[in-house]
Amino acid sequence: MNEILCGACRVPLLDQESGRPSRYCSAACRQRAYRARSRSARRHPAGPDANGPDVPHLTSLELLAWRGMLEVQTRIVRRLDADLQRRADLTTTEFDVLYRLWTAPDRRLRMNQLSGVVTPSGVTRMVTRLEERGLVERTSVPGRQAVDAALTAEGEQHLVRAMDILFRDIRREFIDHLSSPDVSRLAALWTRLGPSAGSTTEQGQKPDKR
Structure with a gap:
């Protein structure tokens, strides 16, 4: 039988014959894991879903x-x-x-x-x-x-x-x-998409991306 480890400290859990086995060896480990998930959620908040439903005109x-x-x-x-x-x-x-x-x-x-x-x-x-x-x-x-x-x-x-x-x-x-390259790329993008960008697409033409 595969050994079951605590989800926080990774020590082996005692085998449980009945009921739903615990994922943690103690209440302290359970709270430690909860705090770790909370910190991760703050660092990586949910954003727009790249796999969301299809919409017209855009991938x-x-x-x-x-x-x-x-x-x-x-x-x-x-x-x-x-x-x-x-x-x-x-x-x-x-x-x-x-x-x-x-x-x-x-x-x-x-x-x-x-x-x-x-x-x-x-x-x-x-x-x-x-x-x-x-x-x-x-x-x-x-x-x-x-x-x-x-x-x-x-x-x-x-x-x-x-x-x-x-x-x-x-x-x-x-x-x-x-990063510095990120800043440079964003500055270039906002320049490309500045006030003059609209005039290049009024006739349905795509702007030059060179």
Whole structure:
């Protein structure tokens, strides 16, 4: 008869003639095995199933690539947003508006240039909130209907503090889980899939993958 070993410490179990044989030699071993399974589940959470049901237009691997991106992005951004709001009183979308102004020439952009972050009406409400806090100011040139949003000195100071919080979190939640080649490949992929990617497929043509 095959020898039965404890599922945790691997010592031989006593032969049991009746009932369902135990997998562990003691309650301590049973709890040790449970803790090991819990740690493994946290390290390897269940993700999209590559062997799931068929869907139109996509292979199971293509669906896995797409769903994986969505699920990782949702999970990480939720954590980043919660920490940034708690420590800097900014949402990640408000941070993005301030950051785009900070990187723009003269620290200013037309209001309609910020509408890529949220809807135009959403941008107006967001800039109003940031303006009330003294982080942004709106200016207009006489004779022109266009309105600019500009980063104030206080807004720049607030953004610098927020960058220290957010980018440290991004390193912990995202970058530290990747190798240098992984980072290079992802950067190249996001460049390929940038704003110009849509124009290459409007006529049904596949983008050049060379």
